[in-house]
Amino acid sequence: MAHGANADGTKLSAPPSAGGREQRVTKQRLAVSAALDELDDFVSTQELYRMLQNQGTSVSLATAYRILQSLADDGLVDVLRNGEGEAVYRRCAVTGHHHHLLCRNCGKAVEVEAPAVETWAARTAAEHGYTEVAHTVEIYGLCPDCTARKAAGA
Amino acid sequence: MAHGANADGTKLSAPPSAGGREQRVTKQRLAVSAALDELDDFVSTQELYRMLQNQGTSVSLATAYRILQSLADDGLVDVLRNGEGEAVYRRCAVTGHHHHLLCRNCGKAVEVEAPAVETWAARTAAEHGYTEVAHTVEIYGLCPDCTARKAAGA
DNA sequence: TTCACTGCAAATGCTTTGCAGCGCC
C-alpha cells in the first residue's frame, strides 16, 4: 500500500519520463469504472468481476485486476484490505486524503481524517531527510456492534 | 474474516463446549512463543518461520501457521493484516511500540516513535465506539541518500 | 499503422488440509 497518500501532489511515483501516463479509454475500463460508480461499498476484484459477468459486460479477470490496480495507482479509487486480506476498492469521490478505522470482526470501515497524523508524518520524514513522502495508517478494533455482541455472548 | 475473529465460528478447531481448551505444551509451540517474545513488532507467519529456521529451531511451515492461528484464537496474540494482506501477529503485552520510516528505493528503515499518533488512534477509535484497538502506521519516502542520488542524475 | 490493452492460461506465492507417525499427558 504505497498510494493514496500523496498529501499535496508533488509527484508520487513519477512515471518514466516526461510525458504523463496515457490511458486509453476502452470499454473494459469504462465498464469497471461504471460498476464502481454504482457502488458505495468496497468491492474486491473478484466481486466486481462476478458483478460484471452477471451484468453481461464480460471483462477478463486478469484485466479486472489490471484496471483496478491502474485506477488505484492513479489515485482514482480508494484501496484497502478487507478482513480476509483481499484488496478492496471504492471510488474515491473525496479528493481529500483520509484513513480507515476497520472492524477486525465484521470488516466495517469508518473513514477518519487525521490532520495530526499527516503533520506528524511529514515532520518526522523531514527530520530524517526523507523526501517524496507518503504513508499508510489503519486502525483496527472491534466496532460497537461487535463489541456488544462479544460482551453479551462470549 | 478468517480466524482470530470467529465471526462465523463453525470452522474453529474448538469442538469442545465447556470452558478451556487444552493445549499441549510442545517444543514447537514454545519455540514460536519464545520467538514472539523477542519481538516488539508484528511478524508474518512466513517471517517467523524463517526466523526460527535461522535460529536452528526448525518448525514446519504448516505448523507455524497452525500454532499462530491457535494462539490468536486463544487471544494470546494480536492479529491484523499488513499492507500486503498477510496476517501478522504480535504478542499482546507490548512494551516498546514504534513505527517505521521506510525508503521506497533502497528499503532502509528508521524506527520512529509516534506518541501523537498513538493518542490520536486511541481517541479516534473511542469516538466511534471501537474497542480493542490496534493500528499500523508506515511512512514511505526517499531517504537522504536516494534523494541525492536521484537529484544528481536519476 | 502503431502500440497499449485484452484474454487466456500458466505460473506464483501464501495458506490450508489430509494423512501417518510421534510424543505429551
Add this chain to the structure above:
DNA sequence: GGCGCTGCAAAGCATTTGCAGTGAA
C-alpha cells in the same frame, strides 16, 4: 495407551504475468 500435535506434500485461492491478437488514437 490415547489422542492431540507435527511434518510432509498436495491442494486451494487470490493475484500476477507471458504472449499474441485486437482495437484506440
